Amino acid sequence: LEREEPNYFGAGPALLPTSVLQQAAYDLITYEGDNIGIGEISHRSKPAIKVIDDTKANLTKLYNIPDTHEVFFMQGGGTTGFSSIAYNLFANYAHKTGKKGKAAYAVTGSWSKKSAEEAERLGFDVDIVVNTKSEKYGTIPPYSEWKPIDKDTAYLYVCDNETVHGVEFKDIPGPDYLSEGVELVADMSSNILSKQIDVGKYGLIMAGAQKNIGLAGLTIYIIKKSLLEQASDETLRQLNIPIVPIAFHYPTVVKNNSAYNTIPIFTCHILKLVTDKLIEQGGVPAIEKINQEKAKILYEALQAYPDLYSLPVTNPKVRSNMNVVFRLPNEELEAKFIKQAGEKKLAGLKGHRSVGGMRASIYNAVTLDSVKLLVEFVNDFAKANSA
Numbered sequence: 001l002e003r004e005e006p007n008y009f010g011a012g013p014a015l016l017p018t019s020v021l022q023q024a025a026y027d028l029i030t031y032e033g034d035n036i037g038i039g040e041i042s043h044r045s046k047p048a049i050k051v052i053d054d055t056k057a058n059l060t061k062l063y064n065i066p067d068t069h070e071v072f073f074m075q076g077g078g079t080t081g082f083s084s085i086a087y088n089l090f091a092n093y094a095h096k097t098g099k100k101g102k103a104a105y106a107v108t109g110s111w112s113k114k115s116a117e118e119a120e121r122l123g124f125d126v127d128i129v130v131n132t133k134s135e136k137y138g139t140i141p142p143y144s145e146w147k148p149i150d151k152d153t154a155y156l157y158v159c160d161n162e163t164v165h166g167v168e169f170k171d172i173p174g175p176d177y178l179s180e181g182v183e184l185v186a187d188m189s190s191n192i193l194s195k196q197i198d199v200g201k202y203g204l205i206m207a208g209a210q211k212n213i214g215l216a217g218l219t220i221y222i223i224k225k226s227l228l229e230q231a232s233d234e235t236l237r238q239l240n241i242p243i244v245p246i247a248f249h250y251p252t253v254v255k256n257n258s259a260y261n262t263i264p265i266f267t268c269h270i271l272k273l274v275t276d277k278l279i280e281q282g283g284v285p286a287i288e289k290i291n292q293e294k295a296k297i298l299y300e301a302l303q304a305y306p307d308l309y310s311l312p313v314t315n316p317k318v319r320s321n322m323n324v325v326f327r328l329p330n331e332e333l334e335a336k337f338i339k340q341a342g343e344k345k346l347a348g349l350k351g352h353r354s355v356g357g358m359r360a361s362i363y364n365a366v367t368l369d370s371v372k373l374l375v376e377f378v379n380d381f382a383k384a385n386s387a
Ligand code: PLP
Pocket: 012, 076, 077, 078, 079, 080, 111, 159, 161, 162, 163, 164, 187, 188, 189, 190, 208
């Protein structure tokens, strides 16, 4: 099975390495010499358990995940993460304190906004500690400007990389902002394994696999083990806290090695193959270096023509290394840019429908060569269309 190497900048689902897909396509038909494929075997069979364990081991290796933390998988994507995080962490807070508590949310773009709204919709007490809507989500203010965290706060929620608006956290809140006992929760759906992080500093990391490291259908959770302790359903009812739906009850999922219900094992296998390849290629430090280079050359090219290209993320310090958003002076020029890019086989550049403009998603699987071709096109287009 062959394909011409795509230059594809779509935001998600996104590109995967061709070699991974070739192997996966083969394994879908016949896995390890058997006449049934990886998607057809029981999720409780030995080979399936091995896929789950190997994937967990790869993630542990790639992120140096300490013993204090546990990796598990669930279905439902990032959106289910929005709900499940609130259910589970409030149940943990009730266990620790006997109180209902509240959660602090940083709203820095459309995904964190959705997550805060979901927690509120489910009946939890949500405190917005920063909201950059009035700045069109073009910056992330320093922590000193955020609203101080109230006592009785279970966790602080951030979206580490806002896929639509293109802002990314470059440092995480330390003890000067985050009071003791408040857990840091991060949605890393669009930048998981793109850069080095200190997992020990997080209470919980959640990431849909389908952008940077896999296919849709599987969501990665990395949780501090102490957060798996929860108040009983009876206590939760007494405290008027919603009880956790069983398929998304973290302690149950962890106790069953991510196979309490049917895990999409083919999707997990893809994640295993992607992480195998990442390890082979030098791990997270190596891919981070390439990702930084890709983002640097692309932002530099765009900034070289300020009359033509504009960057909605006005604060350069928080520009995303994964989702580069940019605009042209009018929609006609934007349509022309996308059409002519398509003619050069540079695909997937249209911005999210809610914001328009352009977005180049340069996730791990997008090569430096692909980004160089895009940079060349950015330059050529500017020369042909500048006044
Ligand atoms: N969080 C982020 C940062 C995202 O980019 C997305 C989807 O694009 C989501 C959450 C929602 O993910 P899903 O579509 O898997 O529910």
